[in-house]
Amino acid sequence: MVDTKVFLSGIELSNPIIPASGTFGFGAEFERFYDLNILGSISLKGTTAQPRFGNPTPRIAECPSGMLNSVGLQNPGVLEVCETELPRLKEVYIKPVVANISGFSIEEYVECALAMDSQEQVGIIEVNISCPNVHGGGMSFGVSPKAAAEVTRAVKDVCSKPVYIKLSPNVSNIAEIALACEKAGADGISLINTLLAMRIDLKTKKPLLANVMGGLSGPAIFPVALRMVYEVYKAVSIPIIGMGGVSSAEDVIEMMLAGASAVQVGAANLKNPFACKEIIETLPAAMEKYGIDSLSEIIGGAH
Amino acid sequence: MVDTKVFLSGIELSNPIIPASGTFGFGAEFERFYDLNILGSISLKGTTAQPRFGNPTPRIAECPSGMLNSVGLQNPGVLEVCETELPRLKEVYIKPVVANISGFSIEEYVECALAMDSQEQVGIIEVNISCPNVHGGGMSFGVSPKAAAEVTRAVKDVCSKPVYIKLSPNVSNIAEIALACEKAGADGISLINTLLAMRIDLKTKKPLLANVMGGLSGPAIFPVALRMVYEVYKAVSIPIIGMGGVSSAEDVIEMMLAGASAVQVGAANLKNPFACKEIIETLPAAMEKYGIDSLSEIIGGAH
Amino acid sequence: MKKDIFTILTNEKLAKDVFKMTLQGDTSEIKASGQFVNIELSGLFLRRPISVCDLEGDVLTLIYKTVGEGTEQMSRLSKGDKLDLLTGLGNGYDITKCGEKLLLAGGGVGVPPLYLLARQLIKTGKIPSVILGFNSKEDVFFEDEFKALGAEVFVTTADGSYGIKGFVTDAIAQIKSWDYSFACGPEAMLKAVYDCSEKDGQFSFEERMGCGFGACMGCSCKTKYGAKRICVEGPVLEKEEIIW
Amino acid sequence: MKKDIFTILTNEKLAKDVFKMTLQGDTSEIKASGQFVNIELSGLFLRRPISVCDLEGDVLTLIYKTVGEGTEQMSRLSKGDKLDLLTGLGNGYDITKCGEKLLLAGGGVGVPPLYLLARQLIKTGKIPSVILGFNSKEDVFFEDEFKALGAEVFVTTADGSYGIKGFVTDAIAQIKSWDYSFACGPEAMLKAVYDCSEKDGQFSFEERMGCGFGACMGCSCKTKYGAKRICVEGPVLEKEEIIW
Numbered sequence A, B: 001m002v003d004t005k006v007f008l009s010g011i012e013l014s015n016p017i018i019p020a021s022g023t024f025g026f027g028a029e030f031e032r033f034y035d036l037n038i039l040g041s042i043s044l045k046g047t048t049a050q051p052r053f054g055n056p057t058p059r060i061a062e063c064p065s066g067m068l069n070s071v072g073l074q075n076p077g078v079l080e081v082c083e084t085e086l087p088r089l090k091e092v093y094i095k096p097v098v099a100n101i102s103g104f105s106i107e108e109y110v111e112c113a114l115a116m117d118s119q120e121q122v123g124i125i126e127v128n129i130s131c132p133n134v135h136g137g138g139m140s141f142g143v144s145p146k147a148a149a150e151v152t153r154a155v156k157d158v159c160s161k162p163v164y165i166k167l168s169p170n171v172s173n174i175a176e177i178a179l180a181c182e183k184a185g186a187d188g189i190s191l192i193n194t195l196l197a198m199r200i201d202l203k204t205k206k207p208l209l210a211n212v213m214g215g216l217s218g219p220a221i222f223p224v225a226l227r228m229v230y231e232v233y234k235a236v237s238i239p240i241i242g243m244g245g246v247s248s249a250e251d252v253i254e255m256m257l258a259g260a261s262a263v264q265v266g267a268a269n270l271k272n273p274f275a276c277k278e279i280i281e282t283l284p285a286a287m288e289k290y291g292i293d294s295l296s297e298i299i300g301g302a303h
Numbered sequence C, D: 001m002k003k004d005i006f007t008i009l010t011n012e013k014l015a016k017d018v019f020k021m022t023l024q025g026d027t028s029e030i031k032a033s034g035q036f037v038n039i040e041l042s043g044l045f046l047r048r049p050i051s052v053c054d055l056e057g058d059v060l061t062l063i064y065k066t067v068g069e070g071t072e073q074m075s076r077l078s079k080g081d082k083l084d085l086l087t088g089l090g091n092g093y094d095i096t097k098c099g100e101k102l103l104l105a106g107g108g109v110g111v112p113p114l115y116l117l118a119r120q121l122i123k124t125g126k127i128p129s130v131i132l133g134f135n136s137k138e139d140v141f142f143e144d145e146f147k148a149l150g151a152e153v154f155v156t157t158a159d160g161s162y163g164i165k166g167f168v169t170d171a172i173a174q175i176k177s178w179d180y181s182f183a184c185g186p187e188a189m190l191k192a193v194y195d196c197s198e199k200d201g202q203f204s205f206e207e208r209m210g211c212g213f214g215a216c217m218g219c220s221c222k223t224k225y226g227a228k229r230i231c232v233e234g235p236v237l238e239k240e241e242i243i244w
């Protein structure tokens, strides 16, 4: 029997597979597909202090081996999430979850983090400083080490639970930003968010997305994500949640060899609602094929 | 009859299709595949002052909708290129070509540019400040607006021919770097080079490329390239040669709508040696399908 | 929602760029007309949503127009080929809510979902008036099929090359009495039907989809009752909740 | 170099994870044994290089081992399926350069290109000694085929489960007289053959390829005469130019 157990800041996950924020709603709804308790954890849809509709539609586009989204953080606001969504999820999922939060100012991040920190089921607070879909906000925190450190410090100050900072890949030097977050007290790093990208509709000759640009995710970005996880693993000593195009048990292993302690699966869930289940089910056979007894032992193994 | 003619700094191209540097050698060798004179131009393999073998092998890896390379600028050096490769090409190709140059110091860029500038067949000098495959060199010029401007100025100073700067996509703000190059005198901008990425071999559990990291190219990066061309078009008023994943006549049109005056085709040539020929042949029908009479009129049309 | 591999039974051309495909598989989750399936196609990342046109036992009928890579790929498939489908998506039309004198208005590839709807309504004894709107004669399909069900059928073409010249709303003017409508088609058509009377109805919308089953929030629209996902709380919206 | 669509005639298992495929198409550019073809496979960006194992008229034989996605996909194809091939790639073995008493040494999937080579040599009256090296009995293939050509055949297995126990070099020790060798196989095997005598020969190498026809410089290696591309100036190198 292979051992798929991993740890994030002392929290044990029965396996490293976590549906990525924004691709699994607030979880509960997908209980009709399969028993969610097989999942290592769940990263909830990005939550902001105030409710948001997000960007105008169309906000999805097809790409080679991937997709664009410009959803723009649609969510019912942190109060509603705490009052309605988390209790619903609790009925069907017993493990600690990852609360993904976003904001347009340090104050909003703090407000959101504070609310989530008090929720029993929240195991980790994942601070998204990288969403490319929010004009004038979010993203800017992710491209400067100084701003990233400030958000980290402010959120850490009000939280008792582990705080993971989710980084943007749209930067010249990801390791530098990760390091700034670590120094500012981050307990872990999540990466990568989507790559800023666009498509143009040949029929209308205008951008396909109403918001012009959106975020590229799916297998297309896997090699970039892997490189960034590898670089960040070299730079920091806190745990990394790796993501970006992961779609198979083999991808999970590759991501962990690069340095990830756990792995999020995003776009793959949208193409196949059973993606996480299938990855979890095929993981033991893949581990055996490559002679891996214990997943936690291969973290960073490619270095 | 549709009109596929475009212009780059006053040089007329019968169509916008140019094989990208590094994916078509020094051209002449491919004359056995088809008549090269159908091509708008040819961007030659990146040339350095001194001969280079490049990085150790393996230096190629497969990715979803793309590939990695870590060739690392293998070339016989600028003297040999001028004495042997260009005369060979001249026998089979009558149009002006794009000389792609790289260096590890400003002096080397200048040396290379000077030699190329004196070659009759060279129409444009394309200064690669973005190759991610060269340790301690090349790349660093591409990530800082100041360094990019310095190289631009130094090369412009010694060249009589139009100088295009080829940018790295591995940056937080591509428009800022393009603008710095324009201000320093660049006649045009080429983008994008490959995205820094990696793969790990599950069998050996080590990086697949001997050089650890390499550059991702192919359809996977098309939406990122398109976004960057769009951003740079907004920022500068000099012509743009767009590239990154272009594999069909439709992709060419999309790239030009984003703001490209001409388009380079890279990885697609490796999968299909007739890629450029097929794109050129299918371009008129694609233009008709989307109601385009003249390609030069759609440049930047999505803005 | 169910995921199953369907086997193609037939795939034939109905009109210009329009094809009809029948497939066999697990249809147990399909509960209403107006629902859709989401189809995985080779080499394409996103699935393609297509409405349920008809359903008999485990045989599903789809009608689709070739507008891009995905639908063109579908048109090249043949008997015996397999497709991975998500079924039972969307709310579908609610036939418990309508009155007696029904108008069904479909435009282009908005026509197919009205077929199963018409069949179900007729089974309950309600004979709807059906308007099928197309651009031109060569685009027309399923007129005979709706007639065979026993419905009163009007066909409009924008260029007047067949049936009534004009849009579906031009035909609506000819229908004496109706008190409730079901509509599906391009947004401009839906808006025209919406505007042409005060009567109640259900309208089916299209939106670009990431998942088709509620996970991504890609397909949201604003309604009088807040944001709804076209793929879960839609594609059918009640007339009174629609915000244009 | 030529690009053509080939039609699969047969595709059958030969040994553990090893398959033989015959295909029909335009083989006019294939000039020598030791050349290879580069195969486009569905959903994979890079083509897969496989050596020419045999050639008769327009029928090409390939032997391949399933080691990953591409070769596994190949193993699932059957009669009538089409494949897009680039043919006539690489320099191939030069049989005008060799002596009379020839040694052919192949390891694993390095065996296939030696078959056409052996056939051509025998046609010119030279009967080679052929050593086929495998890991284990279940991996052995083509022993009978080489024997049927009239060659002297030795089989080695690393675990001794069949033939001579050990590596190809252990069999070389048993061959009385040879003055020139042709080798193909994993690098460690090539090196062992290289080291075991002073005699001349030709060695075929593998490298990860971007294009297979000289455009990308992905496959370069260093030789005593400068950099060579395995896909154009190789895969066959002369013994005296090799740098390990």
Ligand SMILES: Cc1cc2nc3c(=O)[nH]c(=O)nc-3n(C[C@H](O)[C@H](O)[C@H](O)COP(=O)(O)OP(=O)(O)OC[C@H]3O[C@@H](n4cnc5c(N)ncnc54)[C@H](O)[C@@H]3O)c2cc1C
Residues within 6 Å of the ligand: A061, A062, C036, C046, C047, C048, C049, C050, C051, C052, C063, C064, C065, C066, C067, C068, C069, C070, C071, C072, C109, C112, C113, C205, C206, C207, C208, C209, C235
């Ligand atoms: C709920 C629903 C039901 C539908 N029912 C039918 C039907 O019964 N028959 C039919 O012919 N068409 C129907 N459509 C439209 C159909 O989904 C698109 O025509 C199809 O996805 C186009 O795919 P493509 O690859 O051929 O085109 P491309 O333009 O290459 O597709 C690119 C991307 O855009 C999306 N897209 C393109 N057009 C549309 C559209 N109109 N609506 C939503 N997404 C789109 C595709 O799904 C894909 O993700 C329906 C759409 C929705 C949302």
Ligand SMILES: Cc1cc2nc3c(=O)[nH]c(=O)nc-3n(C[C@H](O)[C@H](O)[C@H](O)COP(=O)(O)OP(=O)(O)OC[C@H]3O[C@@H](n4cnc5c(N)ncnc54)[C@H](O)[C@@H]3O)c2cc1C
Residues within 6 Å of the ligand: B061, B062, D036, D046, D047, D048, D049, D050, D051, D052, D063, D064, D065, D066, D067, D068, D069, D070, D071, D072, D109, D112, D113, D205, D206, D207, D208, D209, D235
């Ligand atoms: C000139 C030449 C001739 C060859 N002839 C044969 C032959 O006759 N029979 C045979 O079974 N194999 C042969 N090989 C090896 C064969 O190319 C690989 O086994 C095959 O490409 C693996 O593809 P995959 O998708 O199954 O494996 P994957 O590991 O999934 O392939 C991933 C990538 O690595 C490349 N790759 C993996 N292994 C090799 C390798 N050993 N050499 C080069 N590239 C590799 C693939 O081409 C692909 O780009 C030859 C290789 C070369 C270079």
Ligand SMILES: Cc1cc2nc3c(=O)[nH]c(=O)nc-3n(C[C@H](O)[C@H](O)[C@H](O)COP(=O)(O)O)c2cc1C
Residues within 6 Å of the ligand: A020, A021, A022, A023, A045, A046, A047, A069, A071, A073, A100, A128, A131, A166, A192, A193, A194, A216, A217, A218, A219, A221, A243, A244, A245, A246, A264, A265, A266, A267, A268, C210, C216, C217, C218
């Ligand atoms: C539709 C969609 C919505 C997303 N929403 C969020 C979000 O709210 N917060 C966040 O941190 N990341 C969000 N992401 C990014 C993913 O969590 C993930 O970082 C990214 O998609 C890369 O992983 P993938 O390639 O597996 O999808 C979203 C991604 C998609 C596709």
Ligand SMILES: Cc1cc2nc3c(=O)[nH]c(=O)nc-3n(C[C@H](O)[C@H](O)[C@H](O)COP(=O)(O)O)c2cc1C
Residues within 6 Å of the ligand: B020, B021, B022, B023, B045, B046, B047, B069, B071, B073, B100, B128, B131, B166, B192, B193, B194, B216, B217, B218, B219, B221, B243, B244, B245, B246, B264, B265, B266, B267, B268, D210, D216, D217, D218
């Ligand atoms: C094998 C290979 C070698 C390359 N060598 C060079 C080079 O020497 N100089 C350069 O500026 N770009 C080089 N590039 C980058 C391409 O010119 C192009 O910018 C990039 O690949 C993106 O385009 P594509 O996706 O169409 O390949 C190389 C790319 C590949 C795949």
Ligand code: FES
Residues within 6 Å of the ligand: C208, C209, C210, C211, C212, C213, C214, C215, C216, C217, C218, C219, C220, C229, C230, C231, C232
């Ligand atoms: S398409 Fe994903 S929520 Fe509707």
Ligand code: FES
Residues within 6 Å of the ligand: D208, D209, D210, D211, D212, D213, D214, D215, D216, D217, D218, D219, D220, D229, D230, D231, D232
């Ligand atoms: S594989 Fe491209 S040059 Fe050899």
